[in-house]
Amino acid sequence: MVDLLTEALRQQQNQQPPPPPVQPEPNVNDDVIALTQKFNKMKPPTFQGGLEPLKAEARVLETEKLFDAQFKEAFYEKYFPQYVRDRKVTEFEQLKQGTMSVAEYESKFTELARHTPHMVDADYKKARKFEGGLNVEILDRINVLKLL
Structure with a gap:
């Protein structure tokens, strides 16, 4: 009986599951090659050294x-996302001082202008857009100052 138990135990030990397959280590060269290919697709400036x-x-x-x-x-x-950026452009295009103080208007103008660089890429354009959103009373005062 002891012999049978000993034999059964040996068979059970011999039937252990096989070890997991060895995973090949990632090849660092593959990563370098992939990054180099991406870099070259961006058409970087060339440099000859020296x-x-x-x-x-x-x-x-x-x-x-x-x-x-x-x-x-x-x-x-x-x-x-693009739809949010488009909304910011529309908000900037329609921006008016309304009940805001000039400081509040300027703050909102500056915040929204970041999303529309094509509309304020020159000081002249930026000033015209800013002035165009001011309340008439304030704009009249500015125009008087321009005459002086």
């Missing part, structure tokens, strides 16, 4: 701009 610090610095700055633009685009797409 001892020209100004050209080297210019390349770094251009590359940073490229990544910054890519990052902003991806970030806005994910966290600031």
Whole structure:
């Protein structure tokens, strides 16, 4: 009887599940290749090397701009959808001082102007848009000052 139990125990020990398959370690070179391909698709500025610090610095700055633009685009797409941006543009286009103080109007103007850089890309455009939203009484005072 002891022999039978001993034999059964040995068979049970021999029937352990096989060890899990060994997962190959991720190849770091694959990641580098994928990143390099993405980088090249962005058409970065070229640099031939050498001892020209100004050209080297210019390349770094251009590359940073490229990544910054890519990052902003991806970030806005994910966290600031186009329909919200469109709403901000409309809000800016229709912005009027109304019952706000000039300081409150200026604050709201500045906040919304960030979403419409094409509408305020020159000081002249920005000033005209700002003045166009002011109450008539205040705008009249500004126009009097312009005459002086």
